[in-house]
Amino acid sequence: MSDPVCVTDYERLAESKLQAGAFGYYAGGAGDELALSGNVEAWRRLRLRPRVLVDVSAVSTETTVLGTPVSMPLLVAPTAIQRLAHPDGEPGMARAAAAVGTIMCLSTLATATAEEVAAAAPGAPRWFQLYVLRDRGITRTFVEQAVEHGYGAIVLTVDAPRLGRRERDLRTGFRVPEEIVVPSLAALGGWEGATPLELLGAIDPALGWEDLAELRSLSMLPLVLKGIQTAEDAELAVEYGADAIVVSNHGGRQLDSVAATAALLPEVVEAVAGRIEVYVDGGVRRGSDVVKALALGARAVLAGRAPLWGLACDGEAGARSVLQLLRDEIELALALCGCTAPGSVTREHAR
Numbered sequence: 271m272s273d274p275v276c277v278t279d280y281e282r283l284a285e286s287k288l289q290a291g292a293f294g295y296y297a298g299g300a301g302d303e304l305a306l307s308g309n310v311e312a313w314r315r316l317r318l319r320p321r322v323l324v325d326v327s328a329v330s331t332e333t334t335v336l337g338t339p340v341s342m343p344l345l346v347a348p349t350a351i352q353r354l355a356h357p358d359g360e361p362g363m364a365r366a367a368a369a370v371g372t373i374m375c376l377s378t379l380a381t382a383t384a385e386e387v388a389a390a391a392p393g394a395p396r397w398f399q400l401y402v403l404r405d406r407g408i409t410r411t412f413v414e415q416a417v418e419h420g421y422g423a424i425v426l427t428v429d430a431p432r433l434g435r436r437e438r439d440l441r442t443g444f445r446v447p448e449e450i451v452v453p454s455l456a457a458l459g460g461w462e463g464a465t466p467l468e469l470l471g472a473i474d475p476a477l478g479w480e481d482l483a484e485l486r487s488l489s490m491l492p493l494v495l496k497g498i499q500t501a502e503d504a505e506l507a508v509e510y511g512a513d514a515i516v517v518s519n520h521g522g523r524q525l526d527s528v529a530a531t532a533a534l535l536p537e538v539v540e541a542v543a544g545r546i547e548v549y550v551d552g553g554v555r556r557g558s559d560v561v562k563a564l565a566l567g568a569r570a571v572l573a574g575r576a577p578l579w580g581l582a583c584d585g586e587a588g589a590r591s592v593l594q595l596l597r598d599e600i601e602l603a604l605a606l607c608g609c610t611a612p613g614s615v616t617r618e619h620a621r
C-alpha cells in the first residue's frame with residue numbers, strides 16, 4: 271500500500287498491522303454498530319456552505335478550550351489500553367499531541383501511569399478521563415494523581431455504567447494480553463488478561479448527579495462531563511456545575527441505536543446557550559468534519575480512533591502524522607470556507 275494520505279488509509283493500514291482481536295477492539299462498536307456508522311455518516315451528510323472573496327492569506331487553526339490555548343479545535347479523546355496498538359502507548363500519544371500542540375486526554379484505563387504520561391510531554395497541557403470505580407478510595411487517588419501530575423481538567427465519563435455489548439470482542443474472544451498492564455487497576459488485583467467486560471466491571475453503576483458535588487470537592491480542576499446525549503442532561507450538567515460537556519456516544523461503543531452526535535449537537539448547544547463550552551466526539555475522520563462541528567456550535571472535537579490508527583501504524587510518529595494531517599485538513603477547510611480562524615465559522619457555514 272502507498273503511504274497513507276487520509277485517516278481511512280491509516281485505518282486500513284492499522285488493520286493489516288494489528289491482530290484481529292486488537293483491531294476489533296479498537297474499530298468495533300456495540301450491537302449492530304448503528305451508532306458507530308451513524309456517527310461517521312452524519313458528518314459526511316452535512317454540507318459546508320463556503321463564502322468566497324474573503325482574504326484567507328493568513329489562516330489560523332488555533333483556539334482555546336477551558337482557557338487553554340491549543341493549535342487546533344481537535345483534542346485526543348481518551349482511549350483505553352493504547353499499548354495494545356503499539357509499545358509507544360500513551361506516552362507516545364502524549365508526545366504526539368504535544369508536538370502538534372493539542373491536548374491529550376488520558377484514559378483511566380491506560381497502560382501507563384498518569385505520572386509517566388506527564389513526564390513524556392512535560393510542558394504540554396493534558397486532561398485526565400475519570401471512571402468512578404466502585405472503590406471510591408481508589409477513585410480519589412486517581413484525582414489526586416491527576417492534580418499532582420499537572421492534568422488541567424477531569425473528564426468524567428458518564429455513559430458507561432455498564433459496558434456496551436461489543437460483539438466483535440465476543441467473536442474474536444478478545445482479552446487484554448497478560449503482558450499489557452493497566453496500572454490504575456493494579457491495586458484491585460486479578461485484572462491481567464481480562465476481557466473489556468471484566469475491566470469495565472470495576473466502574474460504579476450507581477453514580478448519580480448528586481455524586482458530582484463530592485467529585486468536585488476532591489480538586490479545584492474543571493469538571494468536564496463526557497457522554498451527554500440530550501438537551502435535558504445538558505441542562506442538568508450546567509445546573510450541577512460542570513465546566514464543559516462532551517456530546518458523545520462513546521464512539522458507538524455503549525448504547526446502540528442512539529442518534530449520531532452530529533445530529534444531537536444543535537439541541538445540546540441550544541440548551542446550553544453559551545453557559546459552558548460544548549465539545550463533541552464520534553466519527554470525526556476529516557478536518558471538514560471539525561469545521562462542520564464548529565458550525566453546529568461546538569467549541570472543539572475529540573478524536574478517538576483517528577489518532578489510534580496512527581499509533582497502530584507507526585507509534586508516536588504515526589499518531590503525530592494523523593494529528594498533523596487533521597490540523598492541515600482543518601486549515602484547508604477553513605480557508606476554502608472563507609474563514610480565517612475557528613471563531614469565524616458560523617451556523618451558516620453548514621447545513
Ligand SMILES: Cc1cc2nc3c(=O)[nH]c(=O)nc-3n(C[C@H](O)[C@H](O)[C@H](O)COP(=O)(O)O)c2cc1C
Pocket residue numbers: 295296297309347348349350377378379399427496518519520521522523551552553554572573574575576
Ligand atoms: C478503543 C477505544 C477505547 C476507548 N476507551 C475509552 C475510555 O477509556 N474512556 C472513555 O471515556 N472513552 C473511551 N472511548 C471513547 C472515546 O473517548 C471517544 O468517545 C470515541 O472514540 C469517539 O469516537 P471516534 O473513535 O469515532 O473518534 C474509547 C474509544 C475507543 C475507540
